[in-house]
Amino acid sequence: EKELKASEEKYKVLFESNYDGISIFYGNPDGTVSNFIEVNEAAAKMIGYTKEELLQLSIIDIGEGITDEMLKKQQTLLMKNNFINTELRIRHKSGKWIDVEITITTIIYNNRIAVVNIVHDITERKRAMELLKDKEEKLRLAMEVTNQGWFELNIKTGSVLVSDEYLKIIGFEHGDYEPTLE
Numbered sequence: 070e071k072e073l074k075a076s077e078e079k080y081k082v083l084f085e086s087n088y089d090g091i092s093i094f095y096g097n098p099d100g101t102v103s104n105f106i107e108v109n110e111a112a113a114k115m116i117g118y119t120k121e122e123l124l125q126l127s128i129i130d131i132g133e134g135i136t137d138e139m140l141k142k143q144q145t146l147l148m149k150n151n152f153i154n155t156e157l158r159i160r161h162k163s164g165k166w167i168d169v170e171i172t173i174t175t176i177i178y179n180n181r182i183a184v185v186n187i188v189h190d191i192t193e194r195k196r197a198m199e200l201l202k203d204k205e206e207k208l209r210l211a212m213e214v215t216n217q218g219w220f221e222l223n224i225k226t227g228s229v230l231v232s233d234e235y236l237k238i239i240g241f242e243h244g245d246y247e248p249t250l251e
Contacts, residue, residue: 084107084109085109085110087109087111087187088111089111089187089188089189090108090109090111090112090113090114090115090116090169090186090187090188090189090190091107091108091109091111091112091185091186091187091188092105092107092108092109092112092123092128092185092186092188093105093106093107093108093176093178093183093184093185093186094106094127094128094183094184094186095178095181095182095183095184096140096144096147096175096182096183096184100137100138100140100141100144101137101140102127102128102129102140102184103127104124104125104126104127105123105124105126105127105128106124106178106183107178108120108123108124112188115161115167115169115188115190116131116159116160116161116162116167117161117162117163118162122162128140128186131159131160132157132158132159132160133157133158133159133160133166135157143173144184147173147174147175147184148175151174151175152172152173152174153171153172153173153174154170154171154172154173155170155171155173156168156169156170156171156191157169157171159188167190167192168190168191168192168194168195169188169189169190169191169192170188170189170191171186171187171188171189172186172187173185173186173187209232212232212234213234216234216238217234218231218232218233218234218235218236218237218238218239219231219232219234219235220232220235
């Protein structure tokens with residue numbers, strides 16, 4: 070009894086002290102899912118609910134585009150591979166969307182197979198990537214309009230990268246010229 074209590078305390082500490090959101094729910098044989106049966110404080114905080122409110126919802130209620138059919142396919146994949154890593158958008162209580170990376174696996178919980186989601190907010194990373202893509206596109210367009218090219222030399226490997234505009238300037242088409250140091 071003492072060991073069981075110690076084990077439960079370790080579980081609770083690990084579950085609640087995690088910075089990522091963790092949720093547990095049951096996958097039903099027909100491919101549907103239960104409401105969340107366990108969530109940590111980080112999961113609730115991430116999407117603006119209390120733990121009690123979140124336990125009244127399911128992944129279908131908060132995930133963008135999640136359908137029973139999609140869940141059936143994921144359950145099949147999960148049984149085959151034992152875990153899935155994926156990206157998804159979930160709806161915050163305020164209505165805004167949050168980009169998340171989810172690791173999904175199964176455990177035995179209360180003598181049933183249950184699904185565990187470990188959810189990491191990647192909203193800022195996605196914004197930064199979009200901003201970088203936008204800036205790269207603007208730079209590419211500016212260089213194209215001003216008829217400027219670029220090249221990059223890796224001294225260690227000897228590899229050379231060149232822009233399409235650079236190739237045009239030196240009289241080649243993309244694919245007709247393989248730059249080397251020789």
